[in-house]
Amino acid sequence: MTIGFLLALAAGFIWSGVNVIDKAIVSKYIRNPIFIIVVFSFVSLAVGLIMAPFISWDLSGTAWVWMIIGSVGYVLGNLFYFYALKIEEASRVVPLFALSTVFLVIMSAIFLGELFGFQTYFGIAVIVLGSIIISARSGFSQILRSKALWLMIVSSFGFAVAYIIIKYLLDAYDYWQVFGIQRLLVGIIGLLSVPLFFKEIREVYQQIKKWHMALSSFSEILNLFGNFIFTVAMAFWFVALVESVSAVQYVFIFFWALIISRFRPSLFAEEVNKKVIFQKIISIALIVLGIYLIT
Numbered sequence: 259m260t261i262g263f264l265l266a267l268a269a270g271f272i273w274s275g276v277n278v279i280d281k282a283i284v285s286k287y288i289r290n291p292i293f294i295i296v297v298f299s300f301v302s303l304a305v306g307l308i309m310a311p312f313i314s315w316d317l318s319g320t321a322w323v324w325m326i327i328g329s330v331g332y333v334l335g336n337l338f339y340f341y342a343l344k345i346e347e348a349s350r351v352v353p354l355f356a357l358s359t360v361f362l363v364i365m366s367a368i369f370l371g372e373l374f375g376f377q378t379y380f381g382i383a384v385i386v387l388g389s390i391i392i393s394a395r396s397g398f399s400q401i402l403r404s405k406a407l408w409l410m411i412v413s414s415f416g417f418a419v420a421y422i423i424i425k426y427l428l429d430a431y432d433y434w435q436v437f438g439i440q441r442l443l444v445g446i447i448g449l450l451s452v453p454l455f456f457k458e459i460r461e462v463y464q465q466i467k468k469w470h471m472a473l474s475s476f477s478e479i480l481n482l483f484g485n486f487i488f489t490v491a492m493a494f495w496f497v498a499l500v501e502s503v504s505a506v507q508y509v510f511i512f513f514w515a516l517i518i519s520r521f522r523p524s525l526f527a528e529e530v531n532k533k534v535i536f537q538k539i540i541s542i543a544l545i546v547l548g549i550y551l552i553t
Contacts, residue, residue, distance in 0.1 A: 261491075261494045261495070262491045262492070262493075262494035262495020262496075262499070262500055263491075263495065263499075263503060263553055265487050265488070265490055265491035265494070265495075265500075266488070266491045266495070266499070266500045266501075266503035266504045266506075267503060267504075267506055268487050269484045269485075269487040269488040269491060269500075269504045269507075270503065270504040270505065270506040270507035270510065271506070271507065271510050272480055272481075272483055272484035272487065273481070273484045273504065273507045274507040274508075274509075274510030274511045274514055275480060275510075275514065276477050276480050276481045276484060277352075277507065277511050278511060278514045278515065278518065279473065279476070279477040279480070280294070280477055283470070283473060283474050283477065284343065287466060287467075287470040287473070287474075288462060288466055288470055288474060289462075290344070290458055290461075290462050291340040291343040291344055292340050292341075292344060292455045292458055292459065292462075293458070293459055293462040293463070293466075294340065294474060294478075295336055295337060295340050295448060295451070295455075296448075296449075296452060296459055297471065297474045297475055297478055298336060298448060298478045298481070299333075299444070299445050299447075299448030299449045299451075299452075300445065300449070300475075301445075301475055301478040301479055301482065302441045302442075302444045302445035302448065302478075302482065303441070303442065303444075303445025303446060303448075303449065304445070305438075305441045305445075305479075305482055306438060306439070306440075306441035306442025306443070306444075306445055307442065309434070309437075309438035309441065309442075310438065310442065312434075312438075313434055313435045313438040313439070314431075314435050315439070317431065317435075317439070321427060321430065321431070324423050324426065324427060325423070325427065325436075325439055325440060325443060326443060327419070327423060328419065328420045328422075328423030328424060328427075328440065329420070329440055329443035329444045329447055330416075330447055331415075331416040331417070331418075331419035331420040331423070332416065332417065332420035332440070332444050333416075333444055333447045333448050333451065334412065334413070334416035335358075335413045335414070335415075335416030335417035335420065336413075336448070337413075337451060338409045338410070338412045338413035338416065339351070339409075339410070339413040341406075341409050342354075342406035342409040342410050342413065343406075345405050345406060345409075351406050351410060354406070354407065354410035354411075354413075354414065355389070355410070355413075355414060356386045356389045356390050356505070357410060357411060357414035357415075358413075358414035358415075358417045358418050358421075358501065359382065359385070359386050359389075359498070359501050359502055359505065360386060360414075361414055361415055361418035362418045362421060362422065362497060362498045362501050363379070363382055363498045365418055365419075365422050366422060366425070366496065366497050366498045367498075369422055369426070370422065370425060370426065370497065372496045372497065372498055374496075374498075374499075374552075377551050377552075378499070378551065378552045380551060381502070381547075381548040381549070381550070381551025381552035382498065382499075382502045382548065382552060383548075384544050384545075384547055384548035384551065385502045385503075385505050385544070385545055385548030385549065385552075386502075386505075386548075387544055388505070388508075388540075388541045388542070388543075388544030388545035388547075388548060389505045389508050389541075389545065391537060391540060391541035391544065392508045392509065392511075392512060392537070392538055392541035392542065392545070421492070421497055421501065422497065424436060424440070424489060424492060424497075425492045425497040428489075428492055428493045432493075433486075433489050433490050433492075433493045436489065437485070437486050437489045441482065488500065488504060491504075499552055502548070502549075502552060503549055503552070503553075505545060505548075506545060506549065508541070508545065509542050509545055509546075512538050512542070
């Protein structure tokens, strides 16, 4: 548990940095988030190709089928997330990521036999609640009325399917092999979706600068590093608990935002007033309490 717990915390910390960089990129430089999936796919493919000579490709036919399904789920998770960002404010989209934890708890019990006691399930529920509160700038009713709600349901389900399959494969194969093959498949499948948005992608590419691409690529490399740590964590711990603990990223995002808005407000301006501070303190306390309960 200790290794899985610490790695889940580390993944959450890394992803918090990715979230902050991505927000700056989308709001300042690459305003159409669809373009980011192209960068994400190229980086994923590159990492897969680099790892290819050093990992075993000896998977059973069934494992290959599951690997492909999981990779499709991961790509769809990202694709529907970017679609959601395109039509709705990020503050109403990000809280809905908590749905992936709900899906994982249900699916891990059904397909992996991951069953816990009341305290653990209560802790997971507290973390989900804290994750929603810390991310939301709007009221719960506005979040539920969000135009992106159904897109995020599909997105969260896609990520949950991917993580369940990864956990299943980790029982038979090592994490280097699972991660490397999935990166290659995710890159290929992601690039196959490019024709759907070719016109938009071309327009964005003609407008952005090279360093915008470099910054976005750096963010995706960090994202993959977080994904690798998350994958290793799943090899040592329950997938539902790894996902729950990694929700600590929302706490880190808040502190990153405060620091950056203090020194570089042009990059990241965080709304700060008594109501917001109270909301964040309550949500952080809930997330910490939830993590304590499940560990």
